[in-house]
Amino acid sequence: MANQETGSSSSSAPQGHQVQLQQEEEELLSIYGAESGWVEARTSCDHLASLSADLAHIPTPDTPCYRCQHPNENWLCLCCKDVLCSRFVNKHMLQHFQQSNHCLALSYSDLSVWCFSCDAYLDAQVIMQLRPVYETAYILKFGEAPPFRRV
Numbered sequence: 001m002a003n004q005e006t007g008s009s010s011s012s013a014p015q016g017h018q019v020q021l022q023q024e025e026e027e028l029l030s031i032y033g034a035e036s037g038w039v040e041a042r043t044s045c046d047h048l049a050s051l052s053a054d055l056a057h058i059p060t061p062d063t064p065c066y067r068c069q070h071p072n073e074n075w076l077c078l079c080c081k082d083v084l085c086s087r088f089v090n091k092h093m094l095q096h097f098q099q100s101n102h103c104l105a106l107s108y109s110d111l112s113v114w115c116f117s118c119d120a121y122l123d124a125q126v127i128m129q130l131r132p133v134y135e136t137a138y139i140l141k142f143g144e145a146p147p148f149r150r151v
């Protein structure tokens with residue numbers, strides 16, 4: 001460790017003084033998640049407070065996008081129950097999130113739940129707040145209750 005000061009003059013500097021900035025090496029912890037492209041659904045989410053209070057009644061999975069009428073690849077906003085198309089169609093769900101900050105959406109294609117704020121899928125069978133709407137959507141889509149995974 002070279003921590004020595006250059007033995008410059010201890011005399012009085014006539015005008016102004018030179019400030020020597022000592023650069024300390026700080027270790028910046030880059031909290032960049034656990035690498036790997038492995039996509040695993042999260043079992044917790046900090047944004048569940050924005051869930052709609054009434055998810056017992058939701059539009060059917062064949063509901064077209066409210067904005068462009070696209071018939072499939074749609075998402076259900078779990079905050080206001082709007083049905084909007086995916087980022088692979090006209091990005092209306094994504095735009096909805098950007099405009100309203102409604103970050104929780106359920107895919108009517110595969111019933112996965114996505115949180116735009118977490119930027120991750122959520123495990124709707126583990127997160128208790130999501131389970132009822134997942135079940136409801138499943139029944140609407142398949143006409144029967146989902147097979148329960150033993151956790």
Ligand SMILES: [Zn+2]
Nearest residue numbers: 077079080102
């Ligand atoms: Zn919404």
Ligand SMILES: [Zn+2]
Nearest residue numbers: 065068085092
């Ligand atoms: Zn759309």
Ligand SMILES: [Zn+2]
Nearest residue numbers: 045047115118
């Ligand atoms: Zn979240």
